[in-house]
Amino acid sequence: MRRLLVLIGVLLAAHVALLFVQPRGAVAEDDSAAVDVGIVFDVGGRGDKSFNDGAYKGADSAEAVLGADIRFIEPGEGSDREAGLRLLAAQGMDLVIGVGFIFTDDLTDLAVEYPAVKFAGVDYAVTLDAQGNVVQPPSNLAALKFREEEGSFLVGAIAVLAGGSKRVGFVGGMDIPLIHKFEAGFRAGVRHVCADCTVIAQYAGVTPEAFRNPGKGKELALSQYQSGVNVIFHASGSTGLGVFEAARQTGKFAIGVDADQYSEAPGHIMTSMVKGVDAVTFDAIRRAREGTFQGGIYSYGLKEGGVGYIYDDNNRALIPPEVIDRVEQIKAEIIAGRIQVPSTR
Amino acid sequence: MTTTIARRRVEEALLPPLVALLVALVVGDILIILVGQSPSAVFRLMLSGTWGNWYGFGQVLYKATTLICTGLAVSVALRAGLFNIGGEGQLAAGGFAAAVMGLALPPGTPGVVAIPVCIAAALAAGGLVGAIPGVMKARFGAHEVIVTIMLNFIVLAFLNWIVASHLHVPETLHTPEMRAGTVARLMEWVSPFHGSAVNASLFIAIIAATLVGWMLFRTRAGYELRAVGLQPDAAEYGGVRVGTVWIRTFLIAGALAGLGGINYVLGYKHYYEEGFGGGAGFLGIAVALVGRNHPLGVIIAAFLFATLSQGGLAIHALVPKQMVEVLQGVVILAVAAAVPEVRRLVSGARGGVAA
Numbered sequence: 094m095r096r097l098l099v100l101i102g103v104l105l106a107a108h109v110a111l112l113f114v115q116p117r118g119a120v121a122e123d124d125s126a127a128v129d130v131g132i133v134f135d136v137g138g139r140g141d142k143s144f145n146d147g148a149y150k151g152a153d154s155a156e157a158v159l160g161a162d163i164r165f166i167e168p169g170e171g172s173d174r175e176a177g178l179r180l181l182a183a184q185g186m187d188l189v190i191g192v193g194f195i196f197t198d199d200l201t202d203l204a205v206e207y208p209a210v211k212f213a214g215v216d217y218a219v220t221l222d223a224q225g226n227v228v229q230p231p232s233n234l235a236a237l238k239f240r241e242e243e244g245s246f247l248v249g250a251i252a253v254l255a256g257g258s259k260r261v262g263f264v265g266g267m268d269i270p271l272i273h274k275f276e277a278g279f280r281a282g283v284r285h286v287c288a289d290c291t292v293i294a295q296y297a298g299v300t301p302e303a304f305r306n307p308g309k310g311k312e313l314a315l316s317q318y319q320s321g322v323n324v325i326f327h328a329s330g331s332t333g334l335g336v337f338e339a340a341r342q343t344g345k346f347a348i349g350v351d352a353d354q355y356s357e358a359p360g361h362i363m364t365s366m367v368k369g370v371d372a373v374t375f376d377a378i379r380r381a382r383e384g385t386f387q388g389g390i391y392s393y394g395l396k397e398g399g400v401g402y403i404y405d406d407n408n409r410a411l412i413p414p415e416v417i418d419r420v421e422q423i424k425a426e427i428i429a430g431r432i433q434v435p436s437t438r
Numbered sequence: 439m440t441t442t443i444a445r446r447r448v449e450e451a452l453l454p455p456l457v458a459l460l461v462a463l464v465v466g467d468i469l470i471i472l473v474g475q476s477p478s479a480v481f482r483l484m485l486s487g488t489w490g491n492w493y494g495f496g497q498v499l500y501k502a503t504t505l506i507c508t509g510l511a512v513s514v515a516l517r518a519g520l521f522n523i524g525g526e527g528q529l530a531a532g533g534f535a536a537a538v539m540g541l542a543l544p545p546g547t548p549g550v551v552a553i554p555v556c557i558a559a560a561l562a563a564g565g566l567v568g569a570i571p572g573v574m575k576a577r578f579g580a581h582e583v584i585v586t587i588m589l590n591f592i593v594l595a596f597l598n599w600i601v602a603s604h605l606h607v608p609e610t611l612h613t614p615e616m617r618a619g620t621v622a623r624l625m626e627w628v629s630p631f632h633g634s635a636v637n638a639s640l641f642i643a644i645i646a647a648t649l650v651g652w653m654l655f656r657t658r659a660g661y662e663l664r665a666v667g668l669q670p671d672a673a674e675y676g677g678v679r680v681g682t683v684w685i686r687t688f689l690i691a692g693a694l695a696g697l698g699g700i701n702y703v704l705g706y707k708h709y710y711e712e713g714f715g716g717g718a719g720f721l722g723i724a725v726a727l728v729g730r731n732h733p734l735g736v737i738i739a740a741f742l743f744a745t746l747s748q749g750g751l752a753i754h755a756l757v758p759k760q761m762v763e764v765l766q767g768v769v770i771l772a773v774a775a776a777v778p779e780v781r782r783l784v785s786g787a788r789g790g791v792a793a
Contacts, residue, residue, distance in 0.1 A: 104460035111467035164755035
């Protein structure tokens, strides 16, 4: 018994002593001048090498360049999504960002509840009321949306002009309007440069699981390549890794999405349709710092540099220069409004 | 003499968790220092984010509610010498049944009718899933650990298939909202709880724990259950039908885990969503272990793990979330090691006095 008491005493003393240790570089509390920003990722979102990591990159550079104070939360379970946002809002953050359309409802509720806090939702899903009008988000909530169809239009043109086949493929993740935008833009881009070309479009599923199913992606891609397709554009999260695998196996090409995905299958990624999640996140933080933050719906397309395609030393050999000239010309026409890109199928 | 025994019982019940907690705290301190943070700052943030404000406290209560149910589900089975690793599947089945029942009821069904019906559905579905390993063990001698683990996969995959192909709201992974049978959130009565998910299911879980305690220690069925757990052959010799007790125990255990599903479904979101359990079924094993298989201990342990979980969110800014998971693991390991060790030290002291 005495030994037990000694043990308890020793442990207690050790704990109390360790409490006073202050490692160098520990976060100092409240340097109040900086703008405080909280970011909540989706469950398991970090490390996806595209969307969530893009937001992380943007916040990271905001920390370095703007001196912003960033707090990240990656919830462990679905019910912690709201809890994460709420925790940050209650801690008096200046700006709280939810990454992904899945945060739409929670962000809307919390923006009403915390009018003094600014909120931003990347890919926030804007809803329509019964008359078909757009429901404006609360005035302290910025819906950060991308015109993915414009970037998809350009890679659609590249797929035909550099692919050497009248059949091109599209593999989508979850069958939802957000992904239909990619398909619609891609189709229109293909048609724009080649009226008698066909687009084979397939989806991996109807649940979020469809964004995490490389096996299904490979299966779809192989069947498309076999039917005479040379280039497949995917908008399917990590399901696309299966598309790349199929491209490598058959010696054909794929087009990446969200971030530059060249390194996933070097030599087989013709280009990538990039979404500037990092730039948009950075921009939201900058505006919060400068006091120019406004709620509302923000749309980022080719004009704002929110979307684009990759053309650099890696893929210069895969796309002839005259194709790039043509695509740049199309890009200028879209920016000038002379080409209207559809966002629905 | 009886007072010595009573005192020793109290010591054996309280000292091991105390030592384990202290060990976990010291290990936690060291880990926090290793990632370059100050332990006092981290623990202060953890406390202020959980017990330090009404919202955080409400979230702790909310998370504890599910854990009480899954912890009971493991501990009741352990009392009968059975390992119930199937809490995750039983929990999901209970939540799903409650959500579907709430959908099937006509809108406007009064709560007095709808809530008990939904709760009964959760109990029945959890019990059904739970009874399978019991029957498999009693009839075919299949080991319950294997059966319960594998049943988790079957149940979760089956439910996800139903939801994804027949019941989901487009663009989501959840069922439509229930038409009747929702239980009140505590913030409707106690306004400072505003925003937190804690709801009346908490009281239902505590009532369940009380009933389990009464059943285990005050009824013949409970006596038989414990006898089978201590020594099945002796119990059989004494006239207990061991197979029946196994099936009955798994039925009760599954129903308890299924009851945990109402916390999320009836009390918080009002629909079934894939993965709503978030590992609470498995964490129930740890809760039962730390709670020493006693209903009161389970409640206390559920609060401990709920605090760690909610506190983990609060300290996310300073330490990576994996740190909190490591800390949870350390608590479990420390308890597992401390129980026999502390008991040895306590009884060693007695021996010394007697000599």
